[in-house]
Amino acid sequence: MSGFLDGKAVVITGGGGGIGRACALACAAEGASVVVADIGVGLAGEDPRSEVAEGVVKEIEAGGGRAVAVADSVVTMAGGERIVGSCVEAFGRIDGVVAVAGILRERMLFNMSEDEWDAVVATHLKGHFTVFRHAAAVMREQKSGALVGFTSGAFAGSVAQANYAAAKGGIVSLVRSAAAGLYRYGVTANAIAPVARTRMSANVPMELAEMGDPEDVAPMVVYLLSDRARHVTGQVYTVVGPKIAVWNQPVEVRSMYADQRWTPEQIAARLDSSVGQEPMGLIGRLEEYRRAAASGDKPNA
Ligand SMILES: NC(=O)c1ccc[n+]([C@@H]2O[C@H](COP(=O)([O-])OP(=O)(O)OC[C@H]3O[C@@H](n4cnc5c(N)ncnc54)[C@H](O)[C@@H]3O)[C@@H](O)[C@H]2O)c1
Incomplete structure (x- = not known):
């Protein structure tokens, strides 16, 4: 344990599975107290089961770390408030929010239903806003903190994912806006565009040129949450396997x-x-x- 995040308290939404779980375990291994927020849904957002968050908390505790589970959805303001509030309540502060929760409902634009659009945009884009909004209010007072969003290369355009791509593009703009608005308070905001072997990527209808594991993404998240990255803000980083790349700024x-x-x-x-x-x-x-x-x-x- 190198203690990169000693003394910090962080929230990981979607921390019960896939990349979120890897991030939660890595943050705990680096000394952070962790809120694992996950409702344990299927890939399309169906059939919530709270046990996944508790399972990751047990894994963290078994490794000697500190964690609490919150089985609240990120799609409502009340859920976002409870997720952030439980971090402050359990650990007395909130130093980082990593918004990893996500679902997929792929459909060609001409066949997409309103429900498929709304559910995906609500989980990804609003699901970032609900936790960022409440955390930013506390971080502004603390004059420190780090927000880490999860976007996707799909934000540049994707054939059968207009809902997902639009939400992921919105997350990039949200992150850049958070970086701009919170700069004066010492709070950073960045986004990761990962590629990793999970149930979500198993569903992608193409052969991906580069692939890695969720554990390959976690170290970059730990870095962005740490005191070593206080000067890094408003950035979008691809993380896949051994590769880290930075995206250009739109001009x-x-x-x-x-x-x-x-x-x-x-x-x-x-x-x-x-x-x-x-x-x-x-x-x-x-x-x-x-x-x-x-x-x-x-x-x-
Ligand atoms: N895996 C990839 O290659 C890849 C590529 C690009 C972007 N991403 C993004 O990375 C993030 C993680 O993806 P993953 O592959 O680990 O997916 P995953 O499906 O393995 O995990 C997503 C987690 O989010 C949780 N979740 C879903 N809706 C929720 C809600 N309303 N409230 C709380 N929790 C909720 C799920 O229960 C699940 O545990 C997503 O935002 C995804 O869009 C992943």
Whole structure:
């Protein structure tokens, strides 16, 4: 035990399984007291079972660590408040929130139901807001803290995951906004875009080029929660196996100006040769997806 997080108290939502469980165990092993918040649902958010959070707490305690289980959903403000409140109640403070809870309901946009949209956006995007909101109020007073969100490479666009991709894009903007708004209070906010072998990635309808385990993601989370990362904020990091990569910050890349207000005709005449288009990373893969769909194979991502 190296004690990277000695004396800290952290919340891990979705800490009962997959990447969240690995993060909870790693934080405890590094000396943090941990709230494991998980309602133990199936991949699509169905059939809640509270035991998964308790199971991880038992694992932490068996290793000599301190943890409490909270079987509350992140989708309501009251749930987020209870999750954050139980950390302050059990451990007297809250130094970090890691929002890992998530579900999947994949469907092509033209077939997606309102319920499939709402459930995924509520769990991921609102599920970050509910815990970040309540934790930020305490961290602002403490003048310290770290928020870690979980996004996905899918935020750049995904074929049959408009709900998931939109929520994950929203999480990036939420994290950057939290980083901007909490900077003056010494509170950081960053996001991880992981790739790891879990029940969720087993469901991805393509061959992923890079793969790792949940335990590969946890050290970066520990680092971001630690005092060694107080200067790191507003960032999105991919973590997969032995690789850590940082995403670029969204900025305008080229511009063009008219003498007066543009007409559609002037735009049509100038756009291709002036600002042009930014290549969409996904576009290069769409032909591969089409070929795979026709042959019934899994496409390479
Ligand atoms: N596994 C990957 O390769 C991968 C890739 C990109 C992004 N992600 C993201 O990483 C995070 C973790 O993914 P995972 O693969 O470990 O998934 P997982 O399905 O193994 O674990 C998700 C956990 O969240 C819990 N959960 C779901 N809804 C909840 C709610 N309303 N309240 C509390 N807990 C809830 C589940 O019970 C489960 O334990 C997710 O946000 C996911 O979108 C994962």
